[in-house]
Amino acid sequence: MNSNRYSRQIQLAQFGEKAQEKLFNAKVLVVGAGGLGIPVLTYLNAMGVGTLGIIDDDVVNISNLQRQVAYRESDVGKLKVDVLTKVLKAQNSETTLIKHYELLTTKNALALISLYDLVVDASDNFGTRYLVNDTCVILKKPFVYGALHGFEGQVSVFNYNEGPTYRCLFPDLPKANTVPNCDENGVLGVIPGIIGNLQALEVVKVITGIGKVLAGKLLLFDALQQNYQKISFKKVPENLEISQLKQHYGFDCATSFSTIDAHSFELILGKKSIQVVDVRTAEEFQEFHLENTIHIPLSDLENKPTELDVSQEIYVLCASGKRSQQAILILEKYFPQTNFINVVGGIQKFKRYDAKH
Structure with missing residues (x-):
């Protein structure tokens, strides 16, 4: 590890060499290489997190470019994992980047997440969030949550030191016809950058132990009012007793099609x-x-x-x-x-x- 590279954060009295070493030894899995995943990975990579896993099976679409700022017009049609890994490697050659060309599923979640210290949920769907949550509870891993809707965003840290889980805040998967859709409702391009950076900050706090982690707190961001609020929620003990994954994490609705x-x-x-x-x-x-x-x-x-x-x-x-x-x-x-x-x-x-x- 080149200490000179990270000297501006090492010289912080509350950070120092020990915190930098913790970052360098950490292994973080980021689920999703889109609007949230890009700022998370960009800053964690720049700050010297030693191993970063990226899981995504999508390709770059022209409609991504308005918010997924690592991609260029020439990248349309290419696999996001390949493009983003190349960008990150050019940014910092010291970090280890692991590519997972797949979606997170009940078949691979336990094996993949067991390889990492913590998970960043940068996905865009409820099923994946519940799958990440349940897997992290089983494996006793913390995960950093972020979500977007229009001009708003949310951030929290779940399952940190046996604290509240995602199910303590949102117990059950919603009905399909109640779920807002980003493709139709949209999102302002800069919002993923703001929320993703807040997620990256929580990752650094979890790894290094500095500051107060957003565990048991849901941070709400309203871009139009430039307003932040925190909502407290309590741990529901039975939500930490999950011992196996569900058969599926589709929408909670009776579908016969x-x-x-x-x-x-x-x-x-x-x-x-x-x-x-x-x-x-x-x-x-x-x-x-x-x-x-x-x-x-x-x-x-x-x-x-x-x-x-x-x-x-x-x-x-x-x-x-x-x-x-x-x-x-x-x-x-x-x-x-x-x-x-x-x-x-x-x-x-x-x-x-x-x-x-």
């Missing part, structure tokens, strides 16, 4: 004419869409659609497969006898597979 992956969907498209409903926004649909698809934005589905042939099966498509789940729940109310099929991974997965083949 079928699913199909991008590869199988591509094969079907090439062989027969099928009915596909795209529920993304008009802007997303205009940017890229499959031929011969019916476009009905999710927000319009509550008005019973009449252009569907409900006598045959219907494939429902969105950007990632999340809104299409919500769409099917709405459509099933109107057409309970119709077989709706969710395209897992959505347009993003399909475009990625198509690009490779």
